[in-house]
Amino acid sequence: MSSRRTWVLNGRNMSETPLPEALLLELRDVRAGYEGLEVLHGIDLTVHKATVTAVLGANGAGKSTLLSVISGTVNPTSGSVALDGKTLDGAGPAKRVRHGICLIPEGRGVFPNLTVRENLWVMTHAGVGRTAVEERAFGQFPRLAERRNQLAGTLSGGEQQMLALARALATSPRLLLLDELSMGLAPLVVEDLYRHVPRLASSGVTVVLVEQFARMALAVADVAVVMAGGRIVTRGKPEQVEETLQETYLAGRAGAVSANGGTA
Numbered sequence: 001m002s003s004r005r006t007w008v009l010n011g012r013n014m015s016e017t018p019l020p021e022a023l024l025l026e027l028r029d030v031r032a033g034y035e036g037l038e039v040l041h042g043i044d045l046t047v048h049k050a051t052v053t054a055v056l057g058a059n060g061a062g063k064s065t066l067l068s069v070i071s072g073t074v075n076p077t078s079g080s081v082a083l084d085g086k087t088l089d090g091a092g093p094a095k096r097v098r099h100g101i102c103l104i105p106e107g108r109g110v111f112p113n114l115t116v117r118e119n120l121w122v123m124t125h126a127g128v129g130r131t132a133v134e135e136r137a138f139g140q141f142p143r144l145a146e147r148r149n150q151l152a153g154t155l156s157g158g159e160q161q162m163l164a165l166a167r168a169l170a171t172s173p174r175l176l177l178l179d180e181l182s183m184g185l186a187p188l189v190v191e192d193l194y195r196h197v198p199r200l201a202s203s204g205v206t207v208v209l210v211e212q213f214a215r216m217a218l219a220v221a222d223v224a225v226v227m228a229g230g231r232i233v234t235r236g237k238p239e240q241v242e243e244t245l246q247e248t249y250l251a252g253r254a255g256a257v258s259a260n261g262g263t264a
């Protein structure tokens with residue numbers, strides 16, 4: 001985990017930051033499900049600070065449920081979730097937000113009938129003033145500045161995702177959980193959005209993203225995890241996992257992938 005790593009996106013070198021060693025998130029043998037039906041069957045996952053972890057897998061693999069367990073909207077039936085070495089067991093979603101865990105759910109999570117600025121102002125409940133929230137958002141996403149007085153519902157899909165990211169950043173998250181950032185967006189728009197992900201990690205935010213758009217996720221990830229049938233079936237550097245994906249998951253045989261060493 002300590003080697004220098006670079007990634008190339010659209011022909012550009014995105015970072016040369018050495019991977020930090022400190023753990024932020026740790027899941028141990030987590031089992032969880034819905035109404036008595038187990039969906040996650042013993043997940044072990046460690047996530048280091050200021051890194052990007054991509055969780056990949058087919059529909060129904062359990063990726064969103066994993067994010068729900070981390071964000072506290074689904075309670076594990078057994079196992080543990082810890083942030084910075086402290087257990088989160090029993091902490092609900094609101095408490096986890098206060099601990100710096102921020103989930104951007106599938107489908108964006110912006111208020112369509114509020115303007116861009118009003119969407120940002122809602123986030124001042126986190127204790128940051130309107131000016132500071134706007135400065136940070138518009139500094140990161142200049143296109144939002146151009147649209148500041150526009151209703152969020154009239155923004156393009158990509159701009160709505162930018163706004164969702166900007167709203168999340170207003171809370172100064174330590175752990176940002178992104179569920180299907182690419183949902184319903186054209187590949188070029190997805191590429192544009194994904195440029196922001198390594199920048200977030202460089203600024204100290206730890207990112208766990210769930211994606212079916214494997215190519216883009218692998219391009220920005222430090223670590224990639226493949227899920228199938230509610231289990232982590234492989235974990236490694238993106239180039240290692242990419243090989244596995246090509247051989248198995250993309251060929252529609254995700255369930256047949258076996259663990260390839262390395263603890264999750």
Ligand code: ATP
Pocket residue numbers: 034039057058059060061062063064065066
């Ligand atoms: P997708 O990309 O389709 O969301 P996923 O990998 O994120 O796939 P999950 O959404 O975690 O997978 O779903 C895993 C399993 O849990 C699926 O069989 C799904 O039908 C089931 N499931 C998800 N949410 C619920 C829910 N709220 N109630 C009952 N079952 C659910």
